[in-house]
Amino acid sequence: MTPTAEPTQAPLLGEPLSVELMNTVWADRGHVHDALSTDGEALAWLRAVGPRLTAIAPDVATWLTTDRPVDLTTTAADLRRLRDALRRLAADATHDPRPAAASALRDRDAARAVLNQAAAAAPPWPALDWSPDGEPESTLHVAHPAGAGITALLATEFIDLLTGEQRSQLRACLAPGCVLYFAKDHNRREWCSPGCGNRARAARHYQRRKSAQA
Structure with a gap:
């Protein structure tokens, strides 16, 4: 059965792919949602970020555009x-106080094991491309089927983020x-999006008025 072709409901904010x-x-009107809860939703999200994935590893393009990619159910479960x-590791890295944001995976050692296993399951590798008329170039490749390779790419990116200069961002x-979550890309950024900034400012204004009235 072919998964739904509906667009992803997940917010896409231009963050690093692992973020x-x-x-x-994500949350809306007090309710927390999972945008990867079905195979179709997972495929919709992967296709939404597909141009960024194929820019890193061109091999994934064919897998993403197939009606029902090989091992999609396994890939969707691995992504979740x-x-x-x-999210469990990010909560520790950011000292996240939000109960509603708590990961379904509560143990940090278990989260670390999942991350490391994903990175090692189908690691991508560079290969040299050098056409007669061009300059030598490195192209990243993933094993087939590409689903596990995509998961490994995302895991590797997060390891680099968490252990590199971007960790503090x-x-x-x-709000x-x-x-x-977001990666702070300029000093004045406090929120994941302008919408969250507006809500935070409105909440602060309400609290100030309430305190003044009291």
Whole structure:
């Protein structure tokens, strides 16, 4: 059975791909949603970020555009498991205080094991391309079927993020009702999106008025 072709419901904010994966858990009007809960939803998200994936590893393009990619059910489950592991580790890295944002995976050692297993399951590798008229170039390749390779790419990116200079830029969005993460890309950025910034300012204004009236 071919999965639904509906667009993903996950917010796409231009964050690093591993952070975009974490943000497939999102909230709306007080309800937390999972944008990877079915095979079709997982495929919709992968296709939404597909141009960014294929820019890194061109091999994944054919897999993403197939009506029902090989091992899609396994890939969807692996993505959910990796996503929960990333959110657990990100919560520690950002000292995330938000109960609604808590990962389904509560143990940090278990989360670390899931991340490392995903990175090692189908690691991508560089290959040299050198056409007669061009310059030598490195192209990243993944094993077939490409689903496990995509999961490994996302896991590897998060390891680089968490252990590199960007670690201090990873943030939990503390706007009211938000459960998203973001990478702080300029000094004045406090929220994952302008919408969350507006809600946070409105909440602060309300609290100031309430305190003044009291």
